[in-house]
Amino acid sequence: MVFQGAAGKRVSEDVGTLFTTSPPLILLADAERVARACFPGSVACAPLTGERDVNFRVTRVDGSVLTLKFINSAEQLAETEMQVAVLKHLQGAMSVQASHHQTVDTAGLAALSDAQVGQTDTGSTRDWIQYIPLSGGEPIRVRAYGYLQGAPGTGLKADPRAWTAVGRAAAALNRELLQFDHPAAHRKFLWDACQVLDLQPLLGAVESDTERQMIAEFLTLFERQVVPVLDSLPKQVIHNDLSPSNILIDSDGLDLVGILDFGDMVYAPRIAEVAIAASYLMTYSSDPLTVLACVLDGYTEVLPLTSIERLHVLDLVLARLAQRMVITSWRAARFPDNRAYILRSHATATALFNHLYADWKTAQISR
Structure with missing residues (x-):
């Protein structure tokens, strides 16, 4: 299935074949x-x-x-x-x-x-x-x-101690990755939150008119308010997908013991690491901004963050949520046999985006 974007671009011209090629028959x-x-x-x-x-x-x-x-x-x-x-x-x-x-x-x-x-x-x-x-x-x-x-990260407890531990682990990983670079980390990559504008040709995959229009509006505001400052943020290679699926936890469910799957690594603002990790944890709490604050606190126990990084962390949370809504919808349509796995976090991402968006939009307009 190929979707047309607002500008008439075919999806296949805008994204890598890694996301459109079926897994090998093994x-x-x-x-x-x-x-x-x-x-x-x-x-x-x-x-x-x-x-x-x-x-x-x-x-x-x-x-x-x-x-x-x-x-x-x-x-x-x-x-x-x-x-x-x-x-x-x-x-x-x-x-x-x-x-x-x-x-x-x-x-x-x-x-x-x-x-x-x-x-x-x-x-x-x-x-x-x-x-x-x-x-x-x-x-x-x-x-x-x-x-x-280790135990699957999906068993991480909804507890400030656990959220802080994720932040600490993200910072410890980033500290080690400061000395790592590779040409492939600088590729154009659909799951790079800083390249979220590349979702525009895929919006037709979002079934809900309301959600599709809201994401389109978000992308417009992101391009105007956030893109101009991204190059000023401290950058390095980051894991780029510290989701519960890619972490292992201890038996108490309060600390991390392992980090998995480095296939999505990119060279990006390091604050994106915090935003992406937090975006998954925030879906498990009725007070998502407290979760984000805990992840930030854990990160700064290991590495300091600048005020400008803190200012833009929520922008990148919303960017990752938009990716989870759009890319998963698009891939589920392409690979219906794997639909359940692809869409495993779609509903929670959508609910959190809807919860955060109105206040975020107001803050952007007032900047």
Whole structure:
């Protein structure tokens, strides 16, 4: 399905193919073959959920566990390289863990006639393999990384201590990422909140006329009031998706023990990290601005924020909520079989956007 924007632009001309390309057709047998050949000691595979890639949990004879990722064919080589590089950069650097990268056992690779070591612009690598699925087609990249233990972040308690902990973890991660950069982080990316104007060609996917008009009005105000100041904000590479789906928590539900999925990393204002993390937590409270304040407090326990960053944090909260409303509607229409997973946070994002928008609009007009 292709939607037309107000300016008549086709969506396919405005967004990357990563969001319009179906995940690869991968069977459990594919995962078992790759795991046993390339990661010695693998004994069992089980499917995991995913939106763009196909993932499996791999159990090994020594008790260790890996995540095996069959990568969407539309993911650029540089994006894969960036995700591997950041795991190597963060290994052992934080109390809140990131997964360790797992290299390929090339001796076992010889057992797969339809696979070879990964290829980069400068030569071969053991960071991934090129694999032709049993269903056929072109080779795709497959990589593995440690499967972190912890409770799902969806169980985080609606408690100021938990919200503050998320802010602290975001700042600790940003502190480590200050020394990390990669060309792929500077790509044009639909989930970059600072590039929220790229939603305009997708607005036709929003079924509600009222919500579609409100988002269009928000984008107009954002372009006029916020875009001119974005370049003045402190920038760095950020995770860009510290949602409950991408964090692991302790048994008390009050602190973070792991951070997952670095595939959405971008070079952006660091305050966007706070805004994005808070935008998910704010949907679980009747007092969302208190949640935002707690996340900010936690962040500043580790890193200071400027007054101009604080001034614009809510702008970027609304930007992420608008993305969650529009992009998920658009992708659900394209991939109806995965609709439930894609739309898992759509309703809560819409409710929070509606709750915040009127006061935000008044504040923008009065600036």
